[in-house]
Amino acid sequence: MTDLGLVVWPPAPIRTERLVLRESEARDRAAVIELNSSPEVNTYLGVPRPRAELERTVPEVPGQRRGWFVAELDGAMIGTIQLKPHAPSNHRLEAGETELGYLFLSEAWGHGYATEACTAALDWFAGALPGEPVVLYTQTANASSMRLAAKLGFTEVERFEAWGAEQWFGVWSSVTLFG
Numbered sequence: 001m002t003d004l005g006l007v008v009w010p011p012a013p014i015r016t017e018r019l020v021l022r023e024s025e026a027r028d029r030a031a032v033i034e035l036n037s038s039p040e041v042n043t044y045l046g047v048p049r050p051r052a053e054l055e056r057t058v059p060e061v062p063g064q065r066r067g068w069f070v071a072e073l074d075g076a077m078i079g080t081i082q083l084k085p086h087a088p089s090n091h092r093l094e095a096g097e098t099e100l101g102y103l104f105l106s107e108a109w110g111h112g113y114a115t116e117a118c119t120a121a122l123d124w125f126a127g128a129l130p131g132e133p134v135v136l137y138t139q140t141a142n143a144s145s146m147r148l149a150a151k152l153g154f155t156e157v158e159r160f161e162a163w164g165a166e167q168w169f170g171v172w173s174s175v176t177l178f179g
Contacts, residue, residue: 002081004066004098007128013125019113020072021081024063028070031105032062040106044142046163055160069118071104078113079104081121086135095157095171096133098125109144115151122152126174133173140166 010023024032033054035041042048063070067083082101100122104114125134136154138145146168154170161167 004085004129007066010064011124011128014069014120014124016116018073019078019117019120021069021117021120021124022040023070024061024070026061026098028077029058029062032080033166035080035105042101044139044145044165050169058060067098069117069121071113073088073108073113078108079117082118083121083125083134095169096135096173098129098132098134100134100136100152114148118148118152122172123176131173131175133171136170136172138168140168 013023014021031052036049037051037054041049063080063082065084069081070077071079071081080101080103083098084098084101086097100118102114102118108114121133125132133151135157136152138149140146140159149168149170152172153170157169157171159166160179161169
């Protein structure tokens with residue numbers, strides 16, 4: 001059973017070639033509001049939340065929970081990576097109990113930052129909980145997310161219809177799952 005509660009949190013900042021993955025700070029609040037209110041960022045996630053609502057409800061230090069990383073470039077937040085409990089809603093909990101989620105500001109798209117940040121987060125997860133799988137959902141229409149899943153090494157488990165669109169469900173593990 002995967003339990004991020006057994007992992008020391010927060011970890012030391014994770015440094016990649018260009019990014020730092022770190023715990024959230026108060027200075028990240030504006031970028032979190034921008035991520036969640038952006039129609040472009042939320043194209044495949046449903047309706048963006050109204051900025052006024054987010055201004056009222058986002059805490060002073062957003063995302064203070066295990067598995068929630070800020071992706072920082074040159075001292076500024078450009079996105080978030082989340083390793084969170086998998087809420088399967090009738091889909092394959094046995095594939096893995098931890099789900100990877102990510103959001104990046106649109107100006108950060110197309111530079112490989114999501115691949116770099118997600119790879120670092122998965123490497124950290126593999127070190128913290130060796131052999132534990134991670135699952136990922138995305139709409140098949142989200143070509144960028146589908147490419148990212150492939151680059152990260154996720155293997156398709158199934159496709160299904162939900163929320164008016166075809167969804168893709170895959171699994172990743174630091175060890176071979178089948179064999």
